Amino acid sequence: MKFAHKYAGMRYVAPLSVLLLAGGAYAADSGQQYGPNPELPEPQRGLLPNMTVPEQAQWGDMKPTVPDGYTITAIATDLKVPRQTLVLPNGDILVAEGKGGGNAPKSRPKDFIAGLIQSQGTTAVKGGDRLTLLHDGDGDGTFEEQTVFAEDLNAPYGLALVDDDLYVANQDALVRFDYQEGQTQASGPPEVITPLPSRINHHWTKSLTAGADGDYLYVGIGSNSNITERGMAAEVDRAEIWEIDAETGAHRAYATGVRNPTALTIQPGTDELWAVANERDELGPNLVPDYLTSIQDGGFYGWPYSYWGQHVDPRVKPENPELVESAIAPDYSLGAHRAPLGVDFSNAAVGEQFANGAFVGEHGSWNRADPVGYKVVFIPFEDGQPAGDPVDFVSGFLTDDGKTRGRPVGVTVTPDGAVIVADDMTNAIWRVTRDDANAQPTERDAPEDESATSNGASTTPEDEQMPEDGYAGDR
Numbered sequence: 001m002k003f004a005h006k007y008a009g010m011r012y013v014a015p016l017s018v019l020l021l022a023g024g025a026y027a028a029d030s031g032q033q034y035g036p037n038p039e040l041p042e043p044q045r046g047l048l049p050n051m052t053v054p055e056q057a058q059w060g061d062m063k064p065t066v067p068d069g070y071t072i073t074a075i076a077t078d079l080k081v082p083r084q085t086l087v088l089p090n091g092d093i094l095v096a097e098g099k100g101g102g103n104a105p106k107s108r109p110k111d112f113i114a115g116l117i118q119s120q121g122t123t124a125v126k127g128g129d130r131l132t133l134l135h136d137g138d139g140d141g142t143f144e145e146q147t148v149f150a151e152d153l154n155a156p157y158g159l160a161l162v163d164d165d166l167y168v169a170n171q172d173a174l175v176r177f178d179y180q181e182g183q184t185q186a187s188g189p190p191e192v193i194t195p196l197p198s199r200i201n202h203h204w205t206k207s208l209t210a211g212a213d214g215d216y217l218y219v220g221i222g223s224n225s226n227i228t229e230r231g232m233a234a235e236v237d238r239a240e241i242w243e244i245d246a247e248t249g250a251h252r253a254y255a256t257g258v259r260n261p262t263a264l265t266i267q268p269g270t271d272e273l274w275a276v277a278n279e280r281d282e283l284g285p286n287l288v289p290d291y292l293t294s295i296q297d298g299g300f301y302g303w304p305y306s307y308w309g310q311h312v313d314p315r316v317k318p319e320n321p322e323l324v325e326s327a328i329a330p331d332y333s334l335g336a337h338r339a340p341l342g343v344d345f346s347n348a349a350v351g352e353q354f355a356n357g358a359f360v361g362e363h364g365s366w367n368r369a370d371p372v373g374y375k376v377v378f379i380p381f382e383d384g385q386p387a388g389d390p391v392d393f394v395s396g397f398l399t400d401d402g403k404t405r406g407r408p409v410g411v412t413v414t415p416d417g418a419v420i421v422a423d424d425m426t427n428a429i430w431r432v433t434r435d436d437a438n439a440q441p442t443e444r445d446a447p448e449d450e451s452a453t454s455n456g457a458s459t460t461p462e463d464e465q466m467p468e469d470g471y472a473g474d475r
Contacts, residue, residue, distance in 0.1 A: 001264055004030070018361070019304060020117065021231070021364055033286070033332055033333055033335060033336075034127075034332075034333055034334065034335060034389050034474040035332060035386070035389070036331060036332055036333070036386065036391060037141055037334040037373040037395065038289055038308070038330075039289060040286075040288075040289070040311060040381060041284065041287060042284075043283040043284060043287055043314075044283060044287075045282070050285065050367070050368060050369045051218075051366060051367055052365075052366070052369055052370070052371055052402075053366050054291070054371050054374075054398065054403050054404040055402070055403045055404070056140040056293065056365075056400055056403065056404060056405075056425070056454050057399055057403035057404065057405050058405070059405050059406075059426065062396070062405070063180060063396070064394050064395065064396040064397060064405075064406070064430060065392075065394070065396035066393065066394055066432050066446070067353070067368060067392075067393065067396045069351070069435050069436070070351075070432055070433065070434055070435065071432070071433055071435055072204060072337045072394065072430055072431070072432045073141070073430065073431050073433075074133070074426075074428045074429070074430055074431075075093075075134060075141075075142070075429050075430070075431045076095065076134050076143060076146055076428060077426075077427065077428045078094060078427065078431040079097055079128065079132060079428065079429065080095050080097045080098075080125055080126065080127055080128030080130070080133075080427065081097050081098060081099045081123060081125055081126075081127040081128060081411050081424050081427065082095045082096070082118050082343070082409065082410075082422040082423070082424055082427060082428070082429060083096050083097065083098060083156075083157050083341075083409050083410055083422055083424060084096045084157055084158060084161070084204070084409065084412075084422060085410050085412045085420050085422055085429065086159035086160070086161060086412065087412055087414045087415070087420065088161065088181070088184055089161075089181050090181050091136060091139070091414070092126055092133055092134060092135050092136075092182075092184075093133070093134040093143065093412075093420060093429070094131050094132070094133055094134075094149060094159055094166075094279070095131065095132045095133075095134065095155055095296060095422065095429060096131055096156040096158070096159055096168065096410075097127060097128030097129070097130050097131070097132060097156070097272030098127040098128060098129050098130075098153065098154075098155035098157065098171070099126065099127030099155060099221035100127070100154070100155030100157075100171035100201065100204035100205070101155075101171070101201050101202065101204035102201065103202075103234075105152045113229070123424060123425050123427060125135050125427055127155060128151075128153060129151065129152065129153045129154060129156070129353045129394070130148055130149075130150060130151040130152075130153060130156070130411055131148070131149040131150045131151075131153070131156060131159075131168065131186075132148055132149060132405060133145075133146075133147050133148075133149040133184055133185075133428065134145070135184065138330060141431070142434065145184075147184055147185065148185070148460075149184065149185055149186055150177060150185075150190070150329075152189075153168065153170055153175075153190075154166045154170040154172050154173070155170060155171035155204060156169065156170050157169055157170075157171065157205045157206050157207065157208070158205075158206055158207045158208025158209070158219065158220075158264070160208050160209055160210040160217060161179065161210070162210045162214035162217075162246060162369075163214065164178060164179055164180060165177075165178070165179065165246070166178070166179040167208060167210070167217060167246075168190065168208075169200055169206035169207065169208040169219055170196070170206065171196070171198065171204045171205070171269060172195065172196055172198035172201075172202060172205055173192050173193075173195050173196055173198075173243060174192075174193040174194050174195065174196060174206075174217065174342075175190035175192050175193060176190055176191045176193050177190050177191075178314075190469065193217075193244065193246070193249045193250075194250075194251055194333075196219060196221065196239045196242075196248035197221055197236075197238060199224075199234075200234055201224070202223065202224045202225055202230075202231065203221075203222025203223055203224070203238075203259075203260045203278075204218055205220075205222065205260075205262055205341075205358055206220065206221060207219065207220035207261055207262055207263050207264045207275075208220075208264065209264040209265050209266055209273070210246075210266070211243075211266065211271060211273075212266050212271040213268070213271070214246065215245070215246060215247075216243050216245060216246060217243075217244045217246050218242065218243055218244070218254060218273055219241065219242045219244060219251075219264075220241050220258070220261030220262065220263070220264050220265050220275060221237065221238055221239070221240050221241070221242060221261070221358060222238065222261065222262070222278075223235060223238045223239040223259050223260060223303060223304070223308075224238050224259035225282055225326075226282060227280050227304050227313065227315050227316060228282050228304045228316055229280070231259070232446045235304075235465075237253075238253075239256065239257060239258055239259050239260070239303045239304070240253045240255065240256050240258065241248040241254045241255040241256075241258055241261050241264070241273070241275065241295055242254060249426055254273075254295070254297055254298075255295045255296065255297070255298070255299045255300070255301065256276065256299075256300050256301070257299075257301040257302045257303045257304075257305075257327065258277050258295075258301045258303065259277060259278060259279055259280055259303040259304075260278040260279075261275045261277050261322075262275075262276055262277065262278055262279055262340060262341045262342075263275065263276050263341060263342050263343040263410065263411075264295075264342065265343050265344050265345060265358075265360075267294070267345055267384070268345050270349070270384070272295075273294065273295040274292065274293065274294050274295065274343065274345075274358070275289065275292075275293060275295050275343070275344070275358055275469050276290070276292050276334070276341070276343045277290060277291055277293070277301075277330070278290050278339055278340065278341075279291065279303075279307060279336070279368050280303065280304075280307065280313070281337070282367075283313075285336065285337070285367075285368035285369065285370075286335075286336050287307075288307040288308065288336060289308065289333035289334060289335055289363055290332075290333075290334045290335065290336065290337070290338045290339065290340050291330035291331070291332060291333055291334055292330070292331060292332040292334060292343065292358065292360060292379060293328075293330035293331040293332065294331055294342070295335075297368075298328055299315055299328045300323060300328065300338060301328055301330065302324070302327040302328075303326060304316045305320045305323055305324050306324040306327050307329065308329050308330065308333075309329030310324055310329075312324060312355070312459035323369060331385065331386055332379060332386040334360065334362070334377075334390065335372065336368075336372075337365035337366075337367055337368050337372060337373070338362040338363075338364070338365065338372055338373040339362060339363040339365060340360050340361065340362050340363070340373075341348050341361050341362075341363045341408070341409045341410065342359075342360065342361030342376075342408065342409055342410040342411035342412075342421075342422070343358055343359065343360050343361070343411060344358065344359055344411050344412050345357070345358050345359075345413065346358065346359060346378070347413060347415070347417060348417075349416050349417025349437075350419065350434070350435050351417065354378050354391075354393065356377040356380065356381050356382070357378050357379050357380040357381045357386075357412045358378070358379045358381065358386075359376055359377070359378055359379075359393060359413065359419060360374070360376065360378075360379060360390070360411065361376050361410060361411040361421060361422075362374065362377060362399065362402065362408060363408060363409060363411055364374055364397070364407055367456055371402065371404070372434050373398075373399060374395075374397040374398035374404055374406075374407060374408070374418070375392055375393075375394060375396075375397055375398070376392075376393045376394035376395075376408050376411055376421055377390035377391060377392060377393060378391045378392075378393045379388065391462065393432070394408065394419070394430065394432060396423055397423075404425070405425075405426065406423040406425045406426040406428070407423060407424055407425040408421050408422070408423055409421075409422040409423070409424045412415070412424040416437070417433070417434060417437060418431050418432060418437075419431070419432040419433075420432075420434045425470055
């Protein structure tokens with residue numbers, strides 16, 4: 001298997017002079033904090049964060065690293081910015097491909113600088129604005145058919161299936177397709193269930209999951225800024241998780257103050273909603289922790305006024321002490337700047353060591369000197385709650401010499417225990433299986449990464465869009 005990247009030979013770091021002008025370089029890394037009660041350092045303020053975007057490297061004959069007793073295989077390649085995946089009842093896999101945003105005005109010098117640096121960490125391939133279907137006809141683990149299920153979408157991201165209704169969260173609307181098991185192509189254009197906030201769209205990704213009974217859908221809507229620098233008027237209906245009536249499209253704010261809820265899922269055996277979220281930036285390399293948390297109906301999670309419960313963010317004026325007092329601390333810290341973009345709960349078929357917990361796809365940092373994330377971790381659970389440090393499940397995207405071969409996004413666990421990982425830099429879908437599972441994945445021929453082919457793509461993203469977290473965004 002050989003993947004290639006067009007970006008080569010450069011490592012992008014904010015100039016030391018800029019950091020000195022900001023009042024001094026950041027203090028040494030005090031380590032990442034994990035779990036329900038992280039020790040939070042004092043905030044560090046500066047003109048710009050210490051930015052490092054790892055140089056992109058080729059996979060060559062390498063593959064990501066998985067635990068002993070597991071095998072990883074690329075089951076789809078040459079995709080157009082894969083984000084999230086959905087396993088259909090017959091085992092087919094739908095892949096949402098897209099690249100959104102790009103409408104956020106750059107009003108400050110730091111916006112231009114950060115945008116330029118961040119763009120080096122994204123693929124040159126234009127987003128597909130489509131759903132691709134992967135089909136394994138004989139169940140041998142090789143998905144030999146790769147077809148376009150639906151196209152002409154608008155940066156699709158979240159996916160959910162309820163009976164015969166396939167829901168897709170575009171960056172501007174929640175839409176629905178009719179679906180019959182085994183269907184390989186949409187039977188017509190989608191029906192709009194409800195528009196979603198899309199003005200400016202600093203955080204453009206719209207995560208999606210269906211409630212346990214299927215009557216309601218939940219959509220995560222990120223903020224329109226890092227920390228309200230565009231004013232509160234731009235944040236109406238943002239940094240929220242909506243509950244949407246699947247039949248009527250009527251919606252309400254189920255939870256607020258979640259800066260960027262990038263992936264949602266329902267905990268098996270319950271009707272409890274869980275999310276991973278990307279927190280704010282520009283407070284230092286170890287603030288603020290991104291997190292995994294259950295989401296309470298009516299809960300407020302701090303943004304913009306506070307973080308991790310009642311830790312007040314002094315940058316936000318006017319303050320809101322009453323709302324801060326009600327802020328809920330998340331259940332589990334993943335560490336700062338990990339940029340989680342995927343989450344799914346495990347099942348017994350994955351294997352005893354990884355049977356009870358959740359997998360989280362960490363897209364990786366851009367705004368700290370030493371990159372972190374760039375892997376899929378497993379968060380063990382006990383009695384329905386996170387317990388213990390994260391365990392690396394899929395790693396090797398970030399090399400020992402500080403380069404990156406890929407960036408994980410969505411994570412989906414199949415009923416038979418395979419773990420599906422979308423990689424939006426390699427433009428591939430990876431599948432991890434137990435070696436003693438019945439179906440063994442077979443190596444697929446892997447052409448060079450599409451960013452290196454002659455499809456007209458340049459070494460700068462064609463639409464010059466910033467990553468989905470905009471300036472605040474390794475996301």
